Amino acid sequence: MEYVVEMLKIRKEFPGVVACDDITLQLAKGEIHALLGENGAGKSTLMSILFGLYQPDRGTIKIRGKEEKIANPNVANDLKIGMVHQHFKLVHNFTVTENIILGIEQKKGIVVDRKGASKKIKELSVQYGLNVEPDSLISNISVGMQQRVEILKMLYRDAEVLIFDEPTAVLTPQEVQELMRIMKDLIKEGKSIILITHKLKEIKAVADRCTIIRRGQYVGTVDVKETSTEKMAEMMVGRKISFGIEKKEATPGENALEIRNLSVKNKVGVMGLKEFSLDVKCGEIVGIAGVDGNGQGELASALIGLQKSESGEIFLRNKEISGLSIRERIENRVSHISDDRQKYGLILEYTLDENLILKKYYREPYSIKGMLNYDEIHRYGEKIIEDFDIRAGRGGETTVRSMSGGNQQKLVVGREIDSNPDLLIAVQPTRGLDVGAIEYIHKRLIEQRDKGRAVLMISLELDEILGLSDRVAVINNGELVGIVNAKETNEAEIGLMMTGIKRGEADEDQIQ
Template identity: 70%
Template sequence: MEYIVEMLNIRKEFPGVIACDDITLQLKKGEIHALLGENGAGKSTLMSILFGLYQPDGGIIRIRGREVSISNPNVANDLGIGMVHQHFKLVHNFTITENIILGRETKKGIVVDIRSAAERIKDLSGKYGLNVDPDAKIENVSVGMQQRVEILKMLYRNAEVLIFDEPTAVLTPQEVQELMKIMRSLVAEGKSIILITHKLKEIMAIADRCTVIRRGRLVGTVDVAGTTEAKLAEMMVGRQVSFKTEKKKRQPGDVVLKIENLSVQNNRGIMGLKNFSLDVHSGEIVGVAGIEGNGQAELVEAVTGLRKAESGRVLLKGTDITGLPIRARVNMGMAHIPEDRHKYGLILDYTVEDNLILKVYYQEPYSKKGLLNREAIQRHAEKVMSEFDVRAGQGALSVARSLSGGNQQKAIVGREIDHNPELLIAVQPTRGLDVGAIEYIHKRLVEQRDKGKAVLLVSLELDEILNLSDRIAVINNGELIGIVNTAETDENEVGLMMAGVKRGDSLEDKIQ
């Protein structure tokens, strides 16, 4: 059998953790090979070894049958290996051409020959159906287009093996379809692709074979045509997983959160949220769907008190809270699972038990007359940790930084829900988590709804929005495009609304 890449018995240790424990991955020429695993399973580490960012502690790598040592990414490039990272590595005020040739400039005398590079980029772009404008600046193009620039960067360097690290995390459903088309045309032209992901639906749609790793060890490699999503999930997590969250029909109650004509400035001093209105009732989950950077952050920050509103009002249970400080909002029954768990969710160098009282440390029983009651704090932490299945090496005394992403997230969810809030604002509550942890957090959110609480769910994962929400508000460019009942819509319609097409308009109207 002819393999273009063979990674045999690869081992990689970091202090205190074996990231890759004897993993073998073999890539055939002209195939799309998925690499599937939970967070922290070792996927990115394995690919970073292939791309020369890390050196393995054991095992061998063969490219086209020849054993090689890949000491850095330039060696990988010379061997025909390219990688599109999860977070794109582009210079924003450069043009697309300047980004693509960076480090590989051809010169005419002493001047960089931009024109002939742009011609070559045009040819490549046409050949693979990438449709990029070589002269556009990165800061003016969409995220989907930036990704195509990263793909062109690899093709420009003649890469034969293309590694994609979680490539769909930032794309709309329509852009995901486009990306799959591009991947198929790359393979048709003789390229070979490794796709790192934990999205099972995408593997089923596009991959030929799939290698599954769990906790740094190889579980197995399967032909995708002969397997199912459920089987892959079980290989990945080690147990059966349910994808549909059970929800009973409920009649929503009174309005808990009322947002009226809210306008909020973003960090660049322009209106990131424009005249936005939305009600959330008790006993319902309202999802906010949109592509990243369309006003979701400004909305959440204005409602939670992290950013001031320019105009409009926010009402909680009928009381105007627009100008109230954060603590007052928390005391009125608002809880917030923030988008960035490291920046806003946890103090990473505090213990888990101290993180779990961040919002109530000044209240009894946790403190009295300014002195903390360690016993009460520990009891509280143990209760929340057991109730929300937070696993940590040293229990409540573990430092938050040492927990896996999923356990950090469960600790935050536990802290917020434990306050028994009237309104729970959950932003990207399962970002970067694997199917097991996602299933768990989804259950807890629906449980809040069933207890008659109001839940505002902001997520970039359309599947998550459709699975959990009773109603969906779609946001585009800071404006409310429309509100739909989940039961009466589908992925395609919401995807088009996310791109700015109002219900009842057609895509043609939008383009003209």
């Protein structure tokens, strides 16, 4: 096999950790090669080495059979290696053309030759079916198109090896389909692709081979067609895991939460949530699906009281709560798992024990007459650590900052669930967690539902929404698009709704 990129026995050490330990990755010409691993497995480090951001301590890199030293990203560019970063690196008030030529501007006399560049971009866009308008402003185009601009940027620089770092995280399902098609087109044109991801479904859909790494160690390279998803997951995590979320039929009771025409302003003062209405019953999980930044944050903030609503009402068990303070809502048994645990959920400098009492430190027995009762706090900590299987080096006295992300999240989940909520608001409860922790937290959420509690889950992961929810409410641009039964829908329908097309309308559109 002819390899364009060979990374042989790469080792990279950071003070105290071995990020990559003898990892080998060989990219054949014209293939899509997936790089699979959990968060912190060393995927990014390995790619940063290939891109010239880090120097390996040991090992060799061969590009087109020739050994190379990639001292910095410019060298990588010269070797025709390009990278689409997870967070796009675009100037928002520049046009597509200006962004693409930034740094390699062709000049006509002393002025930048925009026209010529624009023409070349148009040609590339047509050649690869990218459908990008060279003269649009970045701030006016969709996230999916911004990503295609990033791809064009590499093509414009004649890149032959394209690295995609978690490219689907910000896309709707339809945009993901589109991206997959583009990637296949790129291969046909002779490019080679490395796809960094932890989503097995995508690997199965587009990749030819897959290299799996775990905790900085090379696990193996497999042929995707001949390997089952379960096998790849097992190689990634290092143990068997159960797929699919098992749950019983929901037995919804009366309404626990009623949201009536709720409008909330976003950070820049514009209505982020508009006239939003939704019911959540006891004993059911309602999932909110939508592309990031379409009003989910405003909804969650308004429900927990972090943000004032402009109009509308929120009823919790028939009691209007929109005028209550955050603490009053907590005392009315509203629990909240935040999508950003380090910012909203935890005091990182506090110990595990101290974080567990963050919402009830002022109540007996955790404190008596204004004095903290450390014995009781510690006993409570031990109970939660055991109940929720939190692993921490020094038990309840571990500083939370030193705990892993998964265990920090278990701490938050444990604290919120243990307070016996009537309403549990879970915002991306498994964000950034590995497969094992995700599995665990999903189980606990379903357990809450089965205990007759109302769960409102906001997530960007459609699999999670479809797997856990009983009903799915789709949100677009701050408005409720529709509510569907999780069992009677599929990814395609929700994906369409996420773009703002209502149910029923969708069919007509497709017919046309």
